[in-house]
Amino acid sequence: MTKAANRIGQIGVNVFLFAISLSCIFPLIWMLYSSLKTSQEFNLNIMSLPSNPQFQNYIDAFKIGKMGTYFWNSAFVSLFTVVFTILFGFFTAYIIARFKFPFRGIIYFMFLTGMLIPIHGLLIPIFVEFKALGLLDKKITLIFPYVAFNLSMAVFLFENFIKTVPIDVEEAACIDGSSSTNTVMRIVFPLCLPVISTAIILFFLGAWNEFPFGLVLIKSPELRTLPIGLTNFNGQYTANYTQMLAAMVIVVLPVVVVYLAFAKKVMQGMTAGAVKG
Amino acid sequence: MNDSSAIRPKRITFLIYLLPSIILFAFMVLVPVLLAVRYSFFKWSGGPKMEFIGLDNYKVLITDGNFWNAFVNNLLIVFFSVFGQIGIAFVISIFLMSKVVKWKGFHRTVIFIPVVLSSVVIGFLWGMIYNQDAGMLNWMLRTIGLESWIKPWLDDPNLVMYSVTVPIVWQYIGFYLIIFLAAMQSINSEVYEMAELDGATGFKKMRYITLPLLSSTIKIAIMLCIAGNMKAFDSIFVMTGGGPGSSSTVMAQYAYDTSFKSYKLGYGSTISVGIMVLSVGLIIISRMIGGRNRD
Numbered sequence: 001m002t003k004a005a006n007r008i009g010q011i012g013v014n015v016f017l018f019a020i021s022l023s024c025i026f027p028l029i030w031m032l033y034s035s036l037k038t039s040q041e042f043n044l045n046i047m048s049l050p051s052n053p054q055f056q057n058y059i060d061a062f063k064i065g066k067m068g069t070y071f072w073n074s075a076f077v078s079l080f081t082v083v084f085t086i087l088f089g090f091f092t093a094y095i096i097a098r099f100k101f102p103f104r105g106i107i108y109f110m111f112l113t114g115m116l117i118p119i120h121g122l123l124i125p126i127f128v129e130f131k132a133l134g135l136l137d138k139k140i141t142l143i144f145p146y147v148a149f150n151l152s153m154a155v156f157l158f159e160n161f162i163k164t165v166p167i168d169v170e171e172a173a174c175i176d177g178s179s180s181t182n183t184v185m186r187i188v189f190p191l192c193l194p195v196i197s198t199a200i201i202l203f204f205l206g207a208w209n210e211f212p213f214g215l216v217l218i219k220s221p222e223l224r225t226l227p228i229g230l231t232n233f234n235g236q237y238t239a240n241y242t243q244m245l246a247a248m249v250i251v252v253l254p255v256v257v258v259y260l261a262f263a264k265k266v267m268q269g270m271t272a273g274a275v276k277g
Numbered sequence: 278m279n280d281s282s283a284i285r286p287k288r289i290t291f292l293i294y295l296l297p298s299i300i301l302f303a304f305m306v307l308v309p310v311l312l313a314v315r316y317s318f319f320k321w322s323g324g325p326k327m328e329f330i331g332l333d334n335y336k337v338l339i340t341d342g343n344f345w346n347a348f349v350n351n352l353l354i355v356f357f358s359v360f361g362q363i364g365i366a367f368v369i370s371i372f373l374m375s376k377v378v379k380w381k382g383f384h385r386t387v388i389f390i391p392v393v394l395s396s397v398v399i400g401f402l403w404g405m406i407y408n409q410d411a412g413m414l415n416w417m418l419r420t421i422g423l424e425s426w427i428k429p430w431l432d433d434p435n436l437v438m439y440s441v442t443v444p445i446v447w448q449y450i451g452f453y454l455i456i457f458l459a460a461m462q463s464i465n466s467e468v469y470e471m472a473e474l475d476g477a478t479g480f481k482k483m484r485y486i487t488l489p490l491l492s493s494t495i496k497i498a499i500m501l502c503i504a505g506n507m508k509a510f511d512s513i514f515v516m517t518g519g520g521p522g523s524s525s526t527v528m529a530q531y532a533y534d535t536s537f538k539s540y541k542l543g544y545g546s547t548i549s550v551g552i553m554v555l556s557v558g559l560i561i562i563s564r565m566i567g568g569r570n571r572d
Binding site: 010016017021025027028043047089092094110114117119122124126148149151155167171174180183184226227230231241244251256259270 | 307386416537
């Protein structure tokens with residue numbers, strides 16, 4: 001290969017990558033600046049920048065579109081999902097990783113198969129089950145499926161990590177008179193911090209973005225989460241694209257901020273199961 | 278496992294650690310699977326009246342054109358995703374491993390952004406891109422003088438499946454990119470140095486070293502791709518709702534419509550069982566094919 005051809009190839013590869021990156025980021029940039037336009041301005045030219053940026057769309061999204069309510073519902077469900085998934089997952093994984101007991105293999109296998117079962121196939125039976133138990137349409141409704149479906153991943157992550165922690169520390173603590181609960185909470189749990197931070201991000205993103213269960217299990221408008229609120233928003237105020245764009249920005253902004261702040265952790269979290277499994 | 282009797286908690290503590298997860302998991306996964314199988318034998322619209330009809334629902338399912346059409350739509354998404362996501366991600370990761378590319382961190386960070394976004398937002402965003410009159414895509418075609426290419430991207434039954442597949446492929450390229458980059462970085466650089474001494478150039482290095490050493494990662498990626506796309510729902514629900522007609526209906530959408538719009542919960546459960554059997558079956562088949570290649 002000649003030097004010139006080589007050079008052209010290098011430029012070509014760089015241009016190709018910039019085109020890909022641009023395709024990933026431009027729709028978001030467009031969404032952000034378009035949400036600051038008025039409807040007329042948007043209809044006149046969809047690509048132009050706002051001539052006079054204004055926040056009326058956001059005010060309307062919160063006031064008319066109830067985005068504030070949906071936001072707090074999402075925050076509530078996501079927070080409790082993260083806390084319970086990590087607590088339940090950690091304790092179960094600790095027992096599975098450290099001790100022999102009857103059905104140990106079956107229990108671990110059961111959690112792992114949870115990753116293979118297509119959850120969407122379970123929408124109907126879960127709906128029926130929740131209806132029978134009076135659990136439909138409550139503030140806590142969505143926490144149950146979200147925690148349960150994350151448990152597979154949580155048990156898998158924690159079990160793998162705890163196995164690598166030397167048992168000697170726990171035994172030393174025991175000899176010094178620490179109770180088993182004290183040892184687990186004060187020594188093992190803090191040692192798992194690297195996995196916990198990954199897990200927090202992973203489960204937060206999952207709960208924040210989840211759609212089908214929110215759609216089926218919640219009926220009251222005041223209990224909807226953001227993704228469901230968004231579809232409702234679209235139906236009720238059709239054709240008001242700029243208001244819709246403002247609402248979309250409200251949904252993705254927290255996620256993008258968390259992502260940009262912890263990019264490396266987020267990538268680790270999202271791909272943890274794949275790379276190790 | 279490193280069983281030590283010294284640190285073993287008391288029986289009651291042991292159970293408190295273990296049981297909440299097991300009970301919740303059983304209540305949300307195992308029981309619903311059994312319930313789905315049970316309801317699939319009934320004619321039931323959600324009310325108190327449940328009529329046992331044995332295997333009749335399954336007989337209907339086997340000849341239900343709408344169900345198989347939805348399954349074919351899922352397969353189409355799987356097909357394009359395996360080649361689109363895994364293929365494009367593989368090419369990008371090779372580029373990002375080479376010395377000639379600038380701004381590597383920027384590309385990696387930006388290409389991963391769509392992965393963390395809500396599929397509902399992605400659906401709305403691409404709905405606006407595809408919009409016939411006010412959409413970004415047709416605007417671009419008009420601007421560069423390709424007026425004849427302008428199409429009703431989401432309203433043409435022959436086109437709509439391809440239109441809804443593009444955002445799905447686009448969204449998850451970054452996911453496979455990160456997996457491949459992690460795997461490539463773990464390849465010992467001495468292997469490449471040896472190959473270079475033997476005269477292997479860029480393409481040959483990829484063909485004879487990178488690709489074989491990544492084969493297990495690629496197999497996992499294909500499995501994840503199948504599992505992920507069999508439950509495709511959110512973005513299509515938002516973009517087309519399965520339409521026009523049933524041309525972009527996927528299995529999850531069909532189960533949803535049957536159960537919550539037509540109130541056929543019995544038959545909806547049969548569809549659910551169908552989805553689970555087909556998905557798990559496809560994953561097992563892909564594993565078996567992958568396993569045979571190993572030798």
